[in-house]
Amino acid sequence: MWSTRMALAAVATLAIGLAAACGDGGTADTATGTGQGGFTVPRLAAHRSLGAGEGRVNLVAWAGYAEDGSNDKTADWVHPFEKATGCKVATKVAGTSDEMVTLMRTGEYDAVSASGDASLRLIASGTVAPVNTSLVPNYADVFPGLKLKPWNSVNGVPYGIPHGRGANLLMWRSDKVRPAPDSWGAVFDANSPYKGRITAYDSPIYIADAALYLMSARPDLGIRNPYALDRRQFDAAVALLKTQRGLVGEYWSDYTKEVQAFKSGDSVLGTTWQVIANLAKAEKAPVKVTLPREGSTGWSDTWMVAAKAEHPNCAYRWLNWIVSPKANAQVAEWFGEAPANAKACRLTSDKRFCATFHATDETYFSKVHFWTTPIAQCLDGRTDVRCVDYSRWTQAWTTIKG
Amino acid sequence: MDDDQGLTAAGRPARAPRRRAAALLHRRPRLRLALLLPAPLAWLAAVYLGALAAIFLTAFWTTDTFTGEVVHRFTLANFQMLGDEPVYRTIALRSVGVAAAVTAIDTALGLPMAFYMAKVARPSHRPYLVAAVLAPLWAAYLVKAYAWRVMLAEGGLIDEALRPFGASGPGYGLTATVIVLSYLWLPYMILPVYAGLERLPGPLLDASGDLGARPLRTFLSVVLPMIFPSLVAGSLFTFSLSLGDYLTVKIVGGRGQLLGNVVYDNVGAANNLPFAAAVATVPVAVMLAYLAAARRAGALREL
Numbered sequence A: 001m002w003s004t005r006m007a008l009a010a011v012a013t014l015a016i017g018l019a020a021a022c023g024d025g026g027t028a029d030t031a032t033g034t035g036q037g038g039f040t041v042p043r044l045a046a047h048r049s050l051g052a053g054e055g056r057v058n059l060v061a062w063a064g065y066a067e068d069g070s071n072d073k074t075a076d077w078v079h080p081f082e083k084a085t086g087c088k089v090a091t092k093v094a095g096t097s098d099e100m101v102t103l104m105r106t107g108e109y110d111a112v113s114a115s116g117d118a119s120l121r122l123i124a125s126g127t128v129a130p131v132n133t134s135l136v137p138n139y140a141d142v143f144p145g146l147k148l149k150p151w152n153s154v155n156g157v158p159y160g161i162p163h164g165r166g167a168n169l170l171m172w173r174s175d176k177v178r179p180a181p182d183s184w185g186a187v188f189d190a191n192s193p194y195k196g197r198i199t200a201y202d203s204p205i206y207i208a209d210a211a212l213y214l215m216s217a218r219p220d221l222g223i224r225n226p227y228a229l230d231r232r233q234f235d236a237a238v239a240l241l242k243t244q245r246g247l248v249g250e251y252w253s254d255y256t257k258e259v260q261a262f263k264s265g266d267s268v269l270g271t272t273w274q275v276i277a278n279l280a281k282a283e284k285a286p287v288k289v290t291l292p293r294e295g296s297t298g299w300s301d302t303w304m305v306a307a308k309a310e311h312p313n314c315a316y317r318w319l320n321w322i323v324s325p326k327a328n329a330q331v332a333e334w335f336g337e338a339p340a341n342a343k344a345c346r347l348t349s350d351k352r353f354c355a356t357f358h359a360t361d362e363t364y365f366s367k368v369h370f371w372t373t374p375i376a377q378c379l380d381g382r383t384d385v386r387c388v389d390y391s392r393w394t395q396a397w398t399t400i401k402g
Numbered sequence B: 001m002d003d004d005q006g007l008t009a010a011g012r013p014a015r016a017p018r019r020r021a022a023a024l025l026h027r028r029p030r031l032r033l034a035l036l037l038p039a040p041l042a043w044l045a046a047v048y049l050g051a052l053a054a055i056f057l058t059a060f061w062t063t064d065t066f067t068g069e070v071v072h073r074f075t076l077a078n079f080q081m082l083g084d085e086p087v088y089r090t091i092a093l094r095s096v097g098v099a100a101a102v103t104a105i106d107t108a109l110g111l112p113m114a115f116y117m118a119k120v121a122r123p124s125h126r127p128y129l130v131a132a133v134l135a136p137l138w139a140a141y142l143v144k145a146y147a148w149r150v151m152l153a154e155g156g157l158i159d160e161a162l163r164p165f166g167a168s169g170p171g172y173g174l175t176a177t178v179i180v181l182s183y184l185w186l187p188y189m190i191l192p193v194y195a196g197l198e199r200l201p202g203p204l205l206d207a208s209g210d211l212g213a214r215p216l217r218t219f220l221s222v223v224l225p226m227i228f229p230s231l232v233a234g235s236l237f238t239f240s241l242s243l244g245d246y247l248t249v250k251i252v253g254g255r256g257q258l259l260g261n262v263v264y265d266n267v268g269a270a271n272n273l274p275f276a277a278a279v280a281t282v283p284v285a286v287m288l289a290y291l292a293a294a295r296r297a298g299a300l301r302e303l
Helices: A002-022 A078-085 A097-105 A116-124 A137-141 A204-217 A231-245 A255-264 A274-282 A312-322 A325-335 A342-346 A390-401 B017-027 B029-036 B038-058 B077-084 B086-120 B123-138 B141-152 B157-165 B174-198 B202-210 B215-243 B247-252 B259-269 B273-296
Strands: A031-034 A040-042 A056-062 A088-094 A111-114 A161-167 A169-173 A198-201 A248-252 A269-272 A287-290 A296-306 A368-370
Touching (some): A056 A312, A078 A088, A078 A312, A088 A097, A097 A116, A111 A116, A111 A312, A116 A296, A137 A312, A137 A325, A161 A312, A161 A325, A161 A368, A169 A274, A198 A255, A231 A390, A248 A255, A255 A274, A255 B141, A274 A287, A296 A312, A312 A325, A325 A342, A390 B086, A390 B259, B017 B029, B029 B038, B077 B086, B086 B123, B086 B215, B086 B259, B086 B273, B123 B174, B141 B157, B141 B247, B174 B215, B202 B215, B215 B273, B247 B259, B259 B273
Parallel strands (some): A198 A248, A198 A269, A296 A368
Antiparallel strands (some): A031 A040, A111 A296, A161 A296, A169 A269, A169 A287
16 A cells, blocks of 8 residues: 555655654753663653643553543543643543553554553653642552552653553353363363364563463563563563464454454454443353453553643643542543552442552562563663563564465 | 837837746746656655655665664674575565465456456446445445455354355465455556457457457457566556555465565564665565566566
């Protein structure tokens, strides 16, 4: 398609134009020392004070994070926000973290709900600025266990407001898959009876799911952190995924695609998010989900503000809104994740919600390995080997899909 | 108009500067061209060739693996990886195969349809037939692809239609991709072939018959040579559009991926613009070879 090439060309031209316009560094950033990942952080100031709203805010968000009632009349926390603040919300739904990073780089968005595998990249490239938590009154009620984590802060400087956290789950069609699976082995079993009906998440970060399974299936590899893989461990994970490719019917990153595939029965088993299970159930697909016994990969999401946000005041109002007890309870329940605001637990429609999602249960979340960007410096603290970085993960993902 | 400036002292009418300029331009056609062409040429060079050049340039750079910033240092690493990693060769060959299959299917379907439209149907019906062929183009690409996704689903329309014959649909995969792409690009094949056939004089077919040729002989010896350039022109559309496609294969291709997906994943997901640019040079090279071959066949005059 010519448009593909033209778009690429346009992007390339833009890139050249930008590079020519502002040299290699862009603004006069100076390094402020190194963060945990051994990367330099551009010196950017947080927004100082809250001014009048600009009447608009452009968000990049995961599906189900900014619901305006169009998917389900009961799920709507965007319109009340617009009424309360006068900021009109425009949301761009992204399917993967990589897509989020790319979208934020266009400079057209004010805030993003970044997972841990995107947040550090956004910080390192100077795309997002530190947040001024004093402008977000509801930050006070956020669980201490979510604050100042390696994926939402650098050197003690917060770069975002925690939104919530959750796990990537195993979903299956209860009418076609028996017995009910309780292990990730179900999607990696080479002799699976569900060959051609298994689905997997279409992103390089899915390699971590294979590594996580190998942690218990192949203890001899010595994987301690699915995002810190040396060459040998990485090759084992890639080999496992290449075997899995023969079982996979399709890879999904577009949640509507997965809902439809489970509804029609083209997919009967695979990785998912709670929100997709909810949507599939809403469409009368007989699906069930579980957190397998090996634990799982997961995400801990952070709302970040673009360094060059056009509507910073509305963006801050949105940050405060989405972690306010009511909205945070709504979004957590809709998406199926543990809320960030401790007071949200009293406002969920299901009173046992926070217990179900282990909102305060830090031991449970110790089994969930939150998405993190793999870098050459091993994240599990090993210094005798070099780990495989994310660009190699990306290239390996192409070879896995074949 | 103020070309009537009165008389000068010498009694000769002075010509207005505008008329002098007009006369000058009339006398010097090259000057005329020089004034007319720079704007469109500059646009072509900057936007079109500039963009292509930018792709090639970008292909020789790399990205910082962590921040994803493009690093402007000349390197052949992208092309090296493209050559070393067998998967890219597989994907490239698969993409060319899909494009060739789509072109073959569209030729087989489009030629008889165009022939009927141009030579068999009543002339008064032709505009309606052309409109009918063009009608699918009025629907959005994504809508059509998703409609096919639903039809190809398990227990969908295709399965239902094939059930009486004891068969089932192809499901999602390369076959489905070829089917959907063939459907999407068929009008682009029919139109140039129809235009070529319209120009084919009817008496030629009669003469061929009078000389004792059977319909097949007439088709092979008279019709085909005359509309061959049109066929190549149509195939240029179907081939290039299929070669660059990445959405259809995402929607109905199951786990398959084509060149377009690799480019898209590297731009949209991995943020590795230089490698994406290197991959994007592959379809450009394939199309240039195809165009060169088409030019030798004299097909470009039909476009």
